Amino acid sequence: MLRPHPAVLRRLVDDYEALPAVEETAHGSMPSPRAQDLAYTLCVSTGTRDVRQALEAAHRWLATTAPAAERGPLTGATSGAE
Template identity: 75%
Template sequence: MLRPDPAVLRRLVDDYEALSAADGALGSAEPSARARDLAYTLCVSTGTRDVRQALDAARRWLAATPRPASMAE
């Protein structure tokens, strides 16, 4: 299976988590359209059908991939 570029995957995870937190803070019962789009893209990128599984897979892949020196701090 092909894996997405780690930088792209990191951005997807970060954006999805930020939007999910914002939606939760607003008390939204439904995720925003952007959060749904990100969830779909994460699922496609990781070959899963559930966003929780997609996030788990993405985190495992990212943990196994060292961050570039410019991003590590």
């Protein structure tokens, strides 16, 4: 199974986990479109169907990833214009 880059996965988890406190005051129990988008992307990225399972899988994967891999997006890509 393909896995997302650790930096991308870390950002998704952090963004999703930062939302609930804001959403409770702004939207009651209705998730915002941003929360829905993040939940969907987390599920697709982890091969799960439930955001709680997606977060558990993401945390497990990130716990086994070297810290250097979480620092930033993939590097070494060329733009093709040289």
